[in-house]
Amino acid sequence: MTNRIKELRAKYNITQLDLAKKVDVRRETIVFLEKGKYNPSLKLAHDISKIFNLPIEDVFIF
Amino acid sequence: MKTEKKPILIASILFMTAIWTFAAVVKGTDLLKGIDLYVFILIIIIGIIALYKANKKEKELKEGVALEDELTLFIKYKSGYISYMITMYLWLFIFLFKDKFNDTETMLGSGILLSALISLIVKFAVKHKLND
Numbered sequence: 001m002t003n004r005i006k007e008l009r010a011k012y013n014i015t016q017l018d019l020a021k022k023v024d025v026r027r028e029t030i031v032f033l034e035k036g037k038y039n040p041s042l043k044l045a046h047d048i049s050k051i052f053n054l055p056i057e058d059v060f061i062f
Numbered sequence: 063m064k065t066e067k068k069p070i071l072i073a074s075i076l077f078m079t080a081i082w083t084f085a086a087v088v089k090g091t092d093l094l095k096g097i098d099l100y101v102f103i104l105i106i107i108i109g110i111i112a113l114y115k116a117n118k119k120e121k122e123l124k125e126g127v128a129l130e131d132e133l134t135l136f137i138k139y140k141s142g143y144i145s146y147m148i149t150m151y152l153w154l155f156i157f158l159f160k161d162k163f164n165d166t167e168t169m170l171g172s173g174i175l176l177s178a179l180i181s182l183i184v185k186f187a188v189k190h191k192l193n194d
Contacts, residue, residue, distance in 0.1 A: 017127070025131035032133060037192045041132050 068116040145181040
């Protein structure tokens with residue numbers, strides 16, 4: 001599974017730390033997500049998509 | 063225990079260890095010679111690392127960063143399970159080769175130290191091979 005988190009962060013000018021704080025996870029988790037090393041739970045995927053006002057399938061590509 | 067109290071506690075333990083060492087050196091005992099010296103150095107290193115980690119956590123708490131999330135829990139549970147399985151075999155081998163140890167204290171101490179080392183290595187490995 002890949003994702004567009006890094007691209008969307010750049011577009012909305014959000015840092016990894018800001019995003020981590022908004023979805024209540026550690027910055028390290030965002031780093032692992034962006035590298036594609038970790039597949040998030042449905043809740044985290046939903047929370048991240050909500051931050052970017054996009055449906056899950058537009059942020060996470062299966 | 064509250065996170066903000068941890069650095070104080072660890073610093074106190076380190077301070078007490080330093081006083082104990084000073085007293086041992088002044089008295090000129092054999093306490094800090096041979097294997098005891100390595101154990102002492104290990105305690106100091108672990109104490110410093112623990113102090114650094116506790117301070118880092120306290121700082122993160124003040125910044126409003128989550129101390130634990132689904133990834134840290136996943137790493138904790140997975141590495142805990144793997145370490146447990148490996149440690150079982152470690153103790154089996156320790157008891158099989160118990161004649162090789164000088165005394166019971168050395169045997170148990172080695173087992174505990176190796177268990178701690180195994181859990182550290184496994185945690186590192188799990189973290190770097192998350193999706194494998």
